[in-house]
Amino acid sequence: MSAPAALDLARVAVVGVHGHGASHVRRVAALATDRRAVLSGVVDPRPVDGVADVPPGTPWFPSLDALLEVQRPDVVVLSTPIPTHLPLASAALRAGCDVLLEKPTTASLAEHAALLDVVAETGRRCQVGFQTFGSGAVDEVVRIVASGELGDVVSVGAVGTWVRTVAYYQRAAWAGRRTLDGVEVVDGVVTNPLAHAVATALLVAGARTVEDVADVEVDLFHAHDIEADDTSAVVVTTRSGLRVAAGLSLCAAERTPSRVVVTGSQGSLTLYYEQDAIEVRSPRGTRRITTGRVDLLTQLLDARRSDDVPLRCSVADTGAFMRVLEAVRSAPDPTAIAADHVTWRGSGLDAWPVVTDVADWCERVAAEGRTFTALGAPWTRDV
Numbered sequence: 001m002s003a004p005a006a007l008d009l010a011r012v013a014v015v016g017v018h019g020h021g022a023s024h025v026r027r028v029a030a031l032a033t034d035r036r037a038v039l040s041g042v043v044d045p046r047p048v049d050g051v052a053d054v055p056p057g058t059p060w061f062p063s064l065d066a067l068l069e070v071q072r073p074d075v076v077v078l079s080t081p082i083p084t085h086l087p088l089a090s091a092a093l094r095a096g097c098d099v100l101l102e103k104p105t106t107a108s109l110a111e112h113a114a115l116l117d118v119v120a121e122t123g124r125r126c127q128v129g130f131q132t133f134g135s136g137a138v139d140e141v142v143r144i145v146a147s148g149e150l151g152d153v154v155s156v157g158a159v160g161t162w163v164r165t166v167a168y169y170q171r172a173a174w175a176g177r178r179t180l181d182g183v184e185v186v187d188g189v190v191t192n193p194l195a196h197a198v199a200t201a202l203l204v205a206g207a208r209t210v211e212d213v214a215d216v217e218v219d220l221f222h223a224h225d226i227e228a229d230d231t232s233a234v235v236v237t238t239r240s241g242l243r244v245a246a247g248l249s250l251c252a253a254e255r256t257p258s259r260v261v262v263t264g265s266q267g268s269l270t271l272y273y274e275q276d277a278i279e280v281r282s283p284r285g286t287r288r289i290t291t292g293r294v295d296l297l298t299q300l301l302d303a304r305r306s307d308d309v310p311l312r313c314s315v316a317d318t319g320a321f322m323r324v325l326e327a328v329r330s331a332p333d334p335t336a337i338a339a340d341h342v343t344w345r346g347s348g349l350d351a352w353p354v355v356t357d358v359a360d361w362c363e364r365v366a367a368e369g370r371t372f373t374a375l376g377a378p379w380t381r382d383v
Contacts, residue, residue: 009032009037037301040071064088077297082106085111086106090115104195133199141204150267154264159365165349175226179227190246204260209317217371218235219374223342236324238320278291
C-alpha cells in the first residue's frame with residue numbers, strides 16, 4: 001500500500017496523557033513522521049504545559065465533551081481509569097469517531113455488553129489495547145497448534161511474577177481499589193497489570209468471545225495494603241473443555257518474563273509474549289522463534305482504510321477476558337496474606353512485599369490447572 005497523501009492524515013486525539021497515555025502521544029508522533037496521522041488534540045483534567053511528550057501548541061481540553069464541541073477527530077485514543085471506559089468510548093463512537101480503548105475493556109461484563117451495543121448502533125470501530133493480539137508470535141503459536149506438531153492440546157497455562165512497589169499503588173486514587181466512591185474499579189493483578197497474560201492465554205486457547213468460556217474459578221489474595229488482589233490464580237474452562245490456568249503475582253522476589261505455556265500430547269511450547277518469542281519442544285526438536293508485532297493504533301488506521309482489514313482486537317474479541325474480569329469483580333474481597341508468609345524488601349515508597357515461594361506456586365497453577373487453595377499453598381491456610 002502506498003503512503004497516504006497529506007489529506008488522508010488521520011486526526012487522532014489522545015485522552016489521558018499523563019502516565020501510560022504518554023506512550024500513545026509518542027505513537028501518534030511516530031505516525032505523523034510516517035504521514036499516517038496527526039495529533040489533533042489532547043484531553044486531560046490536568047493542564048499539559050510542560051509535559052514532555054505533548055508538542056507545544058497542541059490543543060488541550062479538560063474533558064472529551066469539551067474537545068468534541070470543537071472538533072471531530074477520526075480516532076480517539078482512551079487511556080483513562082477503568083470506570084470511564086464505557087462512557088468515554090460511547091461518547092466518542094456516537095460522535096462518529098473510531099476508538100482505541102486501553103484494556104481492560106470495561107469495568108463489568110454488563111458494561112461490555114453495553115459497549116458492544118454502541119459499536120453495533122454506530123457502526124464505528126473500537127479496538128481494545130491488548131497489544132499481544134497484534135503479535136506475530138501469537139499467530140505463530142496458533143499455526144503450530146493447528147499443524148498438530150504438539151499433538152492434542154492438553155492445557156494452556158500462564159505465569160506472571162512481577163514486582164510492584166508501594167509507590168505503584170499511590171500513583172492514583174483508583175490504584176489497587178475494587179471500588180472508589182461507589183463506582184466499581186476492579187484494579188487487581190488479573191484485570192490490569194497482568195491482564196495480558198490472561199487474555200493471551202485465552203486467545204491461544206481459542207477463547208475470544210463471551211460464549212467461548214464455560215466456567216471461571218478465581219482465587220484472590222493480596223500482600224500489599226490494598227483492596228484488590230496482587231497474587232491470584234485463575235482457572236478457566238473453555239467451551240471446548242480445555243483448561244486455561246494462570247498463576248499471577250506482583251509480589252515476587254524479582255520480575256521474570258511473563259509467559260504462556262501450551263502443553264500437548266507430543267510436545268509443548270512457551271510463548272514469551274512481552275518479547276514476541278516462542279520456544280518449541282516437539283519430536284522435531286527444540287527451536288526458538290522471534291517475530292514482530294502490529295501496533296494496534298496503526299492497525300486500526302489500516303482497518304479504517306479498508307473494510308477488508310478486520311480489527312485485531314475488537315470489543316467482541318475481549319469477551320472471554322471479560323468473563324474472567326466479571327468473576328474477579330463478583331468474587332468475595334481478596335484475602336490478606338498473613339505476615340508470616342511475607343517478607344518486605346526495599347524501603348519507603350520503593351518497598352514491596354515478597355510472598356514466600358510465590359513464583360513456584362504460580363508455576364504450579366499454570367502447570368497443574370489448579371488454584372493456590374486447591375494446591376495447598378500455605379498462605380491459603382493461615383488466614
